[in-house]
Amino acid sequence: MATDTPLASRRILIMATDGFEQSELEVPLERLQDAGADVDIASLESGDITGWDKDDWGDDIEVDLRIADARVDDYDALVLPGGQINPDLLRVEKQAIELIQGFAKAGKPVAAICHAPWLLVEAGLAKGRRMTSYKSIRTDVANAGANVLDEAVVIDGNIITSRCPDDLPLFCDAIVDALAKAHAPAE
Template identity: 50%
Template sequence: MSNLEKKKIAVLAADGYEQSELDKPVEALKSAGADVKIISLKPGSIKAMKDHEWSTSVEVDHIVKEVKADDFDALLLPGGVINPDTLRADEVAVKFVKDFFTQNKPVAAICHGPQTIIDAEEIKGRKMTSFNAISKDLINAGANWVDEEVVTDGNLTTSRKPDDIPAFNERILQEFGK
């Protein structure tokens, strides 16, 4: 039995998520036996971006106002430029993210995904990475930003970009499986 079997993983995303940053980690988590649920702000489906163009969609399992961190073992925050900006403007989504930190559950964010964590006020003093374009945002929020493929600091794992997904997936499988 995989150490991810029986684990429930929340993936919080909105329209404009980066397709590879949701699809590839979800595929890796499901292959390892995790029960992965897509959480969003609205029911139905959410649309991905790929190469700066609208792309495929994914079905939403639950809207964020109907779930809580208690229902899950870990949280994944994919990037994309539009997605985290939409999520961070929603108080319920920000509280959902913050609750994972309050409960010291594993959280993983890639590319622009950490922007939502800024609004959850869980950045200060953490060693993190991200897409270079938001490094100043993280530094201004108190992070010790580094340009590395994947970084884990306590319960938080961060990664820079789609090219880093293989290393990111390997790390989240370890961290979410603990």
């Protein structure tokens, strides 16, 4: 494999539903695939989900599997795109929250951007952590016990958070770096 594919043989799960922020799913998907990873999209139901693109509905993306069928052991990391609608719908779904908790418990990277830290709050993963989020939910994240920072990317153990689409390059870099380090060969 070429050296520009640091994530060859890595499997990443992106969990989303209708109303995901278009760029926050598509940019990590493309970047992780370009780095050599196999990326699956999990949602509540089979079929397509529709993104939200700035101020209106965006494009559809095909779902690879239902959240109910996703298994932590099959993946190396979990990516949670934001948007206001997507995480708000997912945070009331028991199977979605249990999947996030499973990735965290396994020590695998869990990356959440924009409004997706709501999912980390719901999963009980915010207390005592350094995190960031979109500005409108920072109070929610702080009230859940996180130390909220206004930085492009905040990494606390296996939890990676970012604020908004402007942070996507650094967010994606952090995911790639976390996976490369987690699977670096022993010397």
